[in-house]
Amino acid sequence: MIVQKFGGTSLATxxxxxxxARQVAQARAxxxxxxxxxxxxxxxxxxxxxxxxxxTTEPSxxxxxxxxxxxxxxxxxxxxxxxxxxxxxxxSFTGSQSGIITDTQHxxxxxxxxxxxxxxxxxxxGKVVIVAGFQGVxxxxxxxxxGRGGSDTTAVALAARLGAKMCEIFTDVQGVYTADPRIVSxxxxxxxxxxxxxxxxxxxxxxxxxxxxxxxxxxxxxxLWVRSSFNWNRGTLVTDGDKMESVVVTGVTSETDIAKVAxxxxxxKPGVAAIIFQAxxxxxxxxxxxxxxxxxxxHKDITVLVPSDQLSxxxxxxxxxxxxxxxxxxxxxxxxxxxxxxxxxxxxxPGVAATMFEALASHGINIDLINTSEIRxxxxxxxxxxxxxxxxxxxxFGLNRLERKESSP
Amino acid sequence: MIVQKFGGTSLATxxxxxxxARQVAQARAxxxxxxxxxxxxxxxxxxxxxxxxxxTTEPSxxxxxxxxxxxxxxxxxxxxxxxxxxxxxxxSFTGSQSGIITDTQHxxxxxxxxxxxxxxxxxxxGKVVIVAGFQGVxxxxxxxxxGRGGSDTTAVALAARLGAKMCEIFTDVQGVYTADPRIVSxxxxxxxxxxxxxxxxxxxxxxxxxxxxxxxxxxxxxxLWVRSSFNWNRGTLVTDGDKMESVVVTGVTSETDIAKVAxxxxxxKPGVAAIIFQAxxxxxxxxxxxxxxxxxxxHKDITVLVPSDQLSxxxxxxxxxxxxxxxxxxxxxxxxxxxxxxxxxxxxxPGVAATMFEALASHGINIDLINTSEIRxxxxxxxxxxxxxxxxxxxxFGLNRLERKESSP
Numbered sequence: 001m002i003v004q005k006f007g008g009t010s011l012a013t014x015x016x017x018x019x020x021a022r023q024v025a026q027a028r029a030x031x032x033x034x035x036x037x038x039x040x041x042x043x044x045x046x047x048x049x050x051x052x053x054x055x056t057t058e059p060s061x062x063x064x065x066x067x068x069x070x071x072x073x074x075x076x077x078x079x080x081x082x083x084x085x086x087x088x089x090x091x092s093f094t095g096s097q098s099g100i101i102t103d104t105q106h107x108x109x110x111x112x113x114x115x116x117x118x119x120x121x122x123x124x125x126g127k128v129v130i131v132a133g134f135q136g137v138x139x140x141x142x143x144x145x146x147g148r149g150g151s152d153t154t155a156v157a158l159a160a161r162l163g164a165k166m167c168e169i170f171t172d173v174q175g176v177y178t179a180d181p182r183i184v185s186x187x188x189x190x191x192x193x194x195x196x197x198x199x200x201x202x203x204x205x206x207x208x209x210x211x212x213x214x215x216x217x218x219x220x221x222x223x224l225w226v227r228s229s230f231n232w233n234r235g236t237l238v239t240d241g242d243k244m245e246s247v248v249v250t251g252v253t254s255e256t257d258i259a260k261v262a263x264x265x266x267x268x269k270p271g272v273a274a275i276i277f278q279a280x281x282x283x284x285x286x287x288x289x290x291x292x293x294x295x296x297x298x299h300k301d302i303t304v305l306v307p308s309d310q311l312s313x314x315x316x317x318x319x320x321x322x323x324x325x326x327x328x329x330x331x332x333x334x335x336x337x338x339x340x341x342x343x344x345x346x347x348x349x350p351g352v353a354a355t356m357f358e359a360l361a362s363h364g365i366n367i368d369l370i371n372t373s374e375i376r377x378x379x380x381x382x383x384x385x386x387x388x389x390x391x392x393x394x395x396x397f398g399l400n401r402l403e404r405k406e407s408s409p
Numbered sequence: 410m411i412v413q414k415f416g417g418t419s420l421a422t423x424x425x426x427x428x429x430a431r432q433v434a435q436a437r438a439x440x441x442x443x444x445x446x447x448x449x450x451x452x453x454x455x456x457x458x459x460x461x462x463x464x465t466t467e468p469s470x471x472x473x474x475x476x477x478x479x480x481x482x483x484x485x486x487x488x489x490x491x492x493x494x495x496x497x498x499x500x501s502f503t504g505s506q507s508g509i510i511t512d513t514q515h516x517x518x519x520x521x522x523x524x525x526x527x528x529x530x531x532x533x534x535g536k537v538v539i540v541a542g543f544q545g546v547x548x549x550x551x552x553x554x555x556g557r558g559g560s561d562t563t564a565v566a567l568a569a570r571l572g573a574k575m576c577e578i579f580t581d582v583q584g585v586y587t588a589d590p591r592i593v594s595x596x597x598x599x600x601x602x603x604x605x606x607x608x609x610x611x612x613x614x615x616x617x618x619x620x621x622x623x624x625x626x627x628x629x630x631x632x633l634w635v636r637s638s639f640n641w642n643r644g645t646l647v648t649d650g651d652k653m654e655s656v657v658v659t660g661v662t663s664e665t666d667i668a669k670v671a672x673x674x675x676x677x678k679p680g681v682a683a684i685i686f687q688a689x690x691x692x693x694x695x696x697x698x699x700x701x702x703x704x705x706x707x708h709k710d711i712t713v714l715v716p717s718d719q720l721s722x723x724x725x726x727x728x729x730x731x732x733x734x735x736x737x738x739x740x741x742x743x744x745x746x747x748x749x750x751x752x753x754x755x756x757x758x759p760g761v762a763a764t765m766f767e768a769l770a771s772h773g774i775n776i777d778l779i780n781t782s783e784i785r786x787x788x789x790x791x792x793x794x795x796x797x798x799x800x801x802x803x804x805x806f807g808l809n810r811l812e813r814k815e816s817s818p
Contacts, residue, residue, distance in 0.1 A: 054423035056494035085465035
């Protein structure tokens with residue numbers, strides 16, 4: 001059996017839903033069982049959020065979940081109708097009917113158990129089961145949503161629980177690229193990528209998959225196919241690293257909607273960091289990463305990167321505790337961006353960081369901050385040089401030339 | 410406690426929802442407990458049906474229910490947000506969460522039990538409970554809808570089960586009129602009307618309330634207030650007849666989207682009517698009423714009135730059995746309309762029918778068919794004379810002049 005997931009752009013219109021239904025019917029003919037996970041049509045989730053914002057700037061999260069789950073209810077019932085209309089028996093289930101049990105954290109719930117009893121029954125009757133992505137039900141029978149990347153998570157979790165041989169993620173791009181094709185004209189479509197690399201690419205700006213779903217797929221060893229629902233091409237297979245050819249750098253990613261907040265010359269005492277991050281947490285600031293540098297004797301600077309639209313909240317939060325922690329002051333900067341390279345071979349290959357820094361320097365791109373992990377290096381640079389930097393690094397690591405081993409679907 | 414029901418036009422926009430929420434908050438301040446039943450926003454139910462029709466001409470009724478219930482999910486969560494935003498604690502519940510148990514007839518389910526356990530709990534916590542109208546859940550945990558007039562039915566049923574002292578039906582008109590104000594310029598708003606009269610008015614064309622909900626209110630003796638959510642005026646109280654001043658004729662109603670199908674000269678034998686009506690039922694024709702007349706010896710004519718848009722199905726159904734029942738032939742006519750008078754005093758007052766027929770005749774309006782019940786007389790006439798007939802009868806029975814006893818809200 002297989003699980004197929006379709007995102008909002010794949011289901012944006014009645015015509016698209018009918019086209020997707022024809023593809024699902026073909027998949028059903030080729031496999032013993034097919035489960036289809038759907039997102040809301042087009043930008044409907046955003047439209048529902050806009051309605052809520054029209055009512056109040058701080059909607060109850062419980063009611064927001066109730067509201068947003070209407071979106072998948074519409075797309076799933078239409079998909080089921082479309083399949084039945086072409087002679088492929090189908091039935092749609094909400095998160096609750098699918099047995100997707102979550103914790104009680106509205107708008108960002110985590111799946112705690114899967115009891116797909118009704119899905120099993122209907123699969124055994126030969127039906128295609130359409131499942132509402134992004135939603136579940138808490139033990140208190142409250143409707144919840146899974147937050148960002150929720151529908152991908154639903155699909156991968158169900159694939160794991162139902163023992164699917166693979167999970168296909170259909171989207172509006174061709175698959176996973178070595179860099180954003182809108183920035184780098186010779187960016188290459190990867191035929192294969194490891195879970196580890198995909199997690200890093202996703203976390204560092206490739207929007208094709210959410211890191212949470214890739215992480216889940218890695219844990220349960222579910223092969224993920226990222227494919228286009230507009231031409232049904234092969235796309236990219238995300239699978240185990242040990243089946244992969246060793247490549248030093250797999251891709252380049254970037255981000256420009258970030259800002260920097262630094263608290264300067266904080267005394268190096270226990271508990272100071274806790275106060276700072278508690279203040280940011282209370283202000284609901286989403287921290288992208290943290291860099292701590294050594295300043296004058298017994299003091300340090302702490303820099304955090306935050307989403308651009310949270311800069312003022314972050315500055316306010318920092319200002320509110322600057323006297324309490326006896327720091328010298330707070331600085332904010334929004335004119336920055338990030339460029340990153342990702343690759344599983346990086347850890348075993350000396351000189352990758354040096355190559356990256358030299359390539360940037362030789363094009364006059366100044367590096368403000370550096371952050372590294374085993375398979376990823378991030379550089380914070382001026383926002384107006386981000387596109388240049390992506391192209392420079394894509395060339396410097398030969399990503400336009402590299403051929404990776406192809407695997408069969 | 411009270412139950413308030415708001416229809417689609419009352420909730421058509423975010424601004425309307427916020428305005429309605431302010432009124433609900435006032436009601437909450439004045440009463441121990443308030444339950445609010447909502448329809449889908451504006452014409453959303455029609456828009457969802459149009460989406461389904463874009464997928465297939467014959468959507469699965471199970472999936473259609475899944476689709477349509479998204480509408481109230483959106484309006485109820487927004488209403489709850491709006492109340493919470495102005496400091497009135499509220500929570501929204503789906504039909505299922507409200508314990509509205511129905512049979513399994515998708516798209517036209519009937520309520521079989523009410524188990525409002527969660528509603529009770531939240532009312533005791535002082536919250537306003539917002540309930541999705543029109544929807545329920547079957548014993549098999551399938552989502553169902555109640556069909557036409559469904560939200561009114563939800564409101565009245567909950568009012569009965571929760572022991573509400575009244576049920577307010579908020580709509581886009583001022584209340585119940587002696588005739589359609591768009592047809593009769595001096596139509597009067599009724600301050601009070603009996604359940605029996607309201608059932609007949611509703612069944613004969615007044616679209617303010619569905620007869621099903623009035624019937625339920627009558628059974629459980631729930632006073633219904635029909636009021637406008639655009640100016641919050643007093644509106645019309647629908648209550649027990651015995652509290653009413655006796656008035657001969659309460660209102661005039663009409664209908665123009667009907668057609669007539671007659672099967673001529675049917676042998677007067679047992680079982681013939683059953684064959685005819687079975688054929689119509691199989692073709693899913695909705696029969697508005699039946700008139701059987703005596704024809705030549707041992708034969709009769711059977712005439713049925715059907716919705717205009719079902720005329721061709723009704724004719725086909727009749728043609729299919731015309732030989733089998735040895736009838737002379739089938740006739741269809743779509744150029745007709747109906748005008749009716751309704752009034753609880755009619756049965757005890759001689760000459761009402763005569764007054765009606767004379768008034769029509771004196772204006773040259775020819776009567777094709779007549780149908781009567783204790784508190785209602787229907788005349789089938791030419792479609793182009795229906796508006797005239799309503800005005801003529803409204804005047805003939807002095808409905809523009811009559812004053813009825815007012816009751817306090």
